[in-house]
Amino acid sequence: MAKLWGGRFSKNTNELVDAFNASIDFDKRLYHEDIRGSIAHAGMLAKCGIIPAEDGEKIIAGLKDILADIEAGNFHFDVTLEDIHMNVEARLTERIGSAGARLHTARSRNDQVALDMHMYMKREVAEIAELLLKFEEALLTVAKKHEKTLMPGYTHLQRAQPITFAHHMLAYFNMLQRDFRRLLGVWEGADMMPLGAGAIAGTTFPIDRFMVAEELNFGTVYPNSMDAVSDRDYIIEFLSFASTLMMHMSRLSEEICLWSSTEFGFVELDDAFATGSSMMPQKKNPDISELVRGKTGRVYGHLMAMLTTAKGLPLTYNKDLQEDKEGFFDAIDTVKFTLAVYRDMILTMTVNVDKMAQAVSKDFSNATDLADYLVRKGLPFRQAHEVVGKCVAYAIHQGKFLPEISLEEYKQFSDLFESDLLVALKPEHCVEARKSYGGPAFSENEKQFAIGDKVLAVQQAKLEELQSKL
Template structure:
């Protein structure tokens, strides 16, 4: 007969290679806090409804706390023969306290137990990730303020387009991550639903109260359908979608940091602590952290596609395919955690070379749109103004000049509408400061964005603190 805790039906043990393939303890052991907390709450509910005795509840609770301490201290040996975290803990508990431990699994299944652990685990991890996301947001805002006077070329199609404040560029990424935080809030809400009480798929004949358990475990609601409760992985897909979008934003910033730090640009220099060298070329300073984050973004995408593919053909309720829900999610959490942590430090320590960005702007035509706007404001239809300036740019290229190098005679030859004030209109500072349209790169607009960013960070911190406080009982 099999010695597995589910082995009564079986006459022989599982084959070694099948056991290794089936087991998940190598990665789901990280949910031990959640598993123990869920079991303590379940024992409390069972005792409250007379399903187990108060004495059994006390033994179970004390035994589980002892096991948690052992795991915390690295004194617990996990067994692959027991498959997963749930059976490892239950077997040790039963060995330690006898029949009371064997009664713990009354009115629950590994299906709702596993789902419960995952819901709690995700809530706790979202709290941890939120702190890292806030740290990057704070670093972006600090960089915007620190380099408030630096103007850089803005690009479209990777060609010089129009000048913008460096702060404006950093605050664009702030806006992206602000949306990511809102998605993370939605993820937390999706996780904040307890599946316990659904058992394997159909509920239980025992007089239980899943609402009591949910309240003890700090859930705000309970699944209304037991089939849905054990088969739902939407909350994990929602998280992986958030993680993929957030990683994409970091990857875009990585790409810009990579080329901004090249010898060809020299717009920024990354701190030595976030760079590496070459084993053969002594002069090299490589932006490896940016490249790794850019590369690992594809890995996070893969986990989203992987879980979507796992779930796409599954009938209700639980299927073993769902064991594939954890490794990708766990890896996405770890990857994003480190990426955000790296970026908070990298942004905070980088140096922005305003002289180089200014030099670039003085040797391009990114003020051409302002020249066209000047003519349009003088009454020339914009399309005609566009043509005039296009011809002016062509003239400058042929004569090795830039727009501010033109004499008034040259300006007048292009259009009689040009006056002396064209020289003021084409100055880089005026090109940015006059763009005061809502959300534009003008100074006042940036001040509005910075004020909003400060308020947003305060709200993020409040939400993050509430999530961490809610899940602190697991620590």
């Protein structure tokens, strides 16, 4: 098939060049944005008197028919036509004749693909925002269910202080709040309309870029034509958001892998979200968590690849920028899968309350509270720390935990110890005593639940606002 740009050339391109140059295998997913953008462009050309109104009507009707064919699976994408733009334009001209050849007036594939990517980004941001919101809701639901479920908190993967499972889930809830905020920033970066920038220097035709922007629900228009066609900041911003989100999901995945092990036994995944072994019949593997943990590195790679691609490019468009799509598309698919599957996995997961409570009562995570007990009796914290350290060493030597040591034994380390120390050592007391803002106290959890509900309401309103601007 003749190239739409072939007038300058006397030879057909080599088949390998066609295959290497083509992007249709992956950019065909932009078909909806490409056709919608072309409809807006054709309408503007007709209204501005750049093409006949009759031709504008034919173009728009033809594009709508092509959209219906693609969605019905009745459209053949031709690799020799390189990309989604030329596939659509060639089929349009084939159907409606010379009117179709007017569609590309006053635009280049450079600003056309930029438009498609901006529109696609906005649609995907809205979809990801909805999935993110639903996962946040799931975390808050689980947290509320386990407001008083005690568990060990860890530093250095060593038991540190008693907390609640609710407090642990709220930590991830807070991480995702920040991810939602970052995602809104991605939308802002994508909400700029590049069409009308042409290949590099705009056009000599009297176009109305703001008319197209309004038709396509863009908040603003690129003020510089060179920046419009070469900007990929919004893709880098998305990949940065995706990398941070996946890092958070990977941390949660690591904990679920640990918690679901026999050694911990804190949670059990629903059978629908676990797999077995082809050899070992007893196995129940947390494959979803392992895959999310593994795919995180893949998303990081897409960010590094895009940064590397863009770092040495002179203005404006270079074919290198075709590499902006595959990693971007894959990151979108990975993020959407992760959020969707994790929501249901978390909601169906069984939390072994008794196992967690048993764990937190058979360790030395109440040692800090014993030091605080001495501080309240008047001992400076550093001295209290040393006294309790000696108590812990003594308990370990005796094969006991702190609540199992008698008051007489404690007295040999400090006369400040009294019978009320046993209350201070109870895990539930250790948790409830930590009422500082952001702490794990049961009463503090209640406050954080209320704040979480408000956050979700604000995010829901913002999501609806984004959806209204698509």
